[in-house]
Amino acid sequence: MSVTNAREELLLPAEETLTVIRQLAERIREGIDPPEKRVVVVGIRRGGAVVARLLRDTLASLLGRELPIGFLDITFYRDDLRTIGPNPVVGATDLTMQIDNRCIILVDDVLFTGRTIRAALNALFDYGRPESVRLAVLVDRGGRQLPIQPDFAGRVVEAGNRESIKLVERERGEWVVVRRRLAE
């Protein structure tokens, strides 16, 4: 791990991000039984959408078939409207495929309190009734406030409350994970 500046630490360089996603895809593939099971990859905007795209591509080539992908924007399902205010950038949900009786791989970049996943599950069930939902995250940073655990975690790191772990784009298409100490 290298230190990029005093308050920022590089947790995953770009090539390692790809390696971790590839390992995630391999582990997910082993869990798909039977292999022809109908799988849908769903990314949570915004960071989860990036991981979901990369994960879907790798998983599709491992399985040797096309995999549908969808995206959830959970802004309207959050439980903190009052505290964060109404200013988040609102993205669009794009979930046009059938999700009834499908095996959903729900994908996010960083798992923290679990509230985003709670919101995403509620959103997902407004679109149908999946057979199962598995949670895959690039980084699990601990600090859960809800009984939610990942089925597949690329990396597990310890992070304090005054730190942020973020997936950021360094160069075009080069995604890295950084740890930042937040100002007091």
Place this chain on the structure above:
Amino acid sequence: MGTHLWNRKHLLGMADLSREEIHAILEAAASLREVNRRDIKKVPTLRGKTVINLFYENSTRTRTSFELAGKRMSADVINMSVASSSVKKGETLYDTLATLQAMNPDLVVIRHPESGAQEFLARHLDASLVNAGDGRHEHPTQALLDLLTIHDNLPLLEQEDFSSLIVAVCGDSLHSRVARSIALGLKTLGAEVRFVGPPGLLPFRAEEAFGVRVFHRLEQGLEGAHVVMALRLQLERMSVGFIPSVREYFAFWGLTKARLAVAAPNAIVMHPGPINRGVEIASEVADDRERSVILDQVANGLAVRMAVMYRLCGVGGGR
């Protein structure tokens, strides 16, 4: 995060909304449209919030749109209309306000024939307030849904943004709060706005008051326009003879296919509804699916009102 700043508790008019605030609403509305296309047309965003629709003027369309918007955001929505309330029994606005306050609503949507009513309520009520039309003054959610509809059609009109757009607002802009609100919103976004109509139906000194260009001949006003907005001839607001006859009005000011020929290629036609066929607009235009976006306006109205409720309730939820 948070590139779009919204810090307002009330939405009273377009006059003081910034470009960023307008985009904050349009962005949320564009996302909420998806909810209205699903099987389960509901999100839990405003669960536990109470919305009161207080209508001192009849308006089935607007009231229904606000009611459905609140319900699709999971708020509890109550309708109070003047015909069925104690206002008819002599209650003053102040006493109605005290009664509302006791019910502790989070958001009050109000339509009132006088423009002072909204300001009065905003000062004394804890809840957020949405102006759903006040006299001849403003109707901001109608303007916002029009802006969303125009925004959707910018690619068709071969425009990058609003800055080179020409919008012709045709007809009775004197009695129209829709005309005022949309003119103010379009000016904020940088578009050219024209008021086109007979001198007697245009606001006094419209050029200075609204920064619009005024045309007294329909053909001139429509020339090169990307968006043609027909206004309803508000006969119910006309106490004396503003126009000689409805038939003559249509002959001079009715939007027909032939007259639209001078507008820009692909120009779209809008109308805030309800339309008077054969008065301000010909059926051949209103029903022309190539040009008329009147029904898109209705669908966008729902999404815009959902977005307004979302943004307002986020600012302290009326507290």
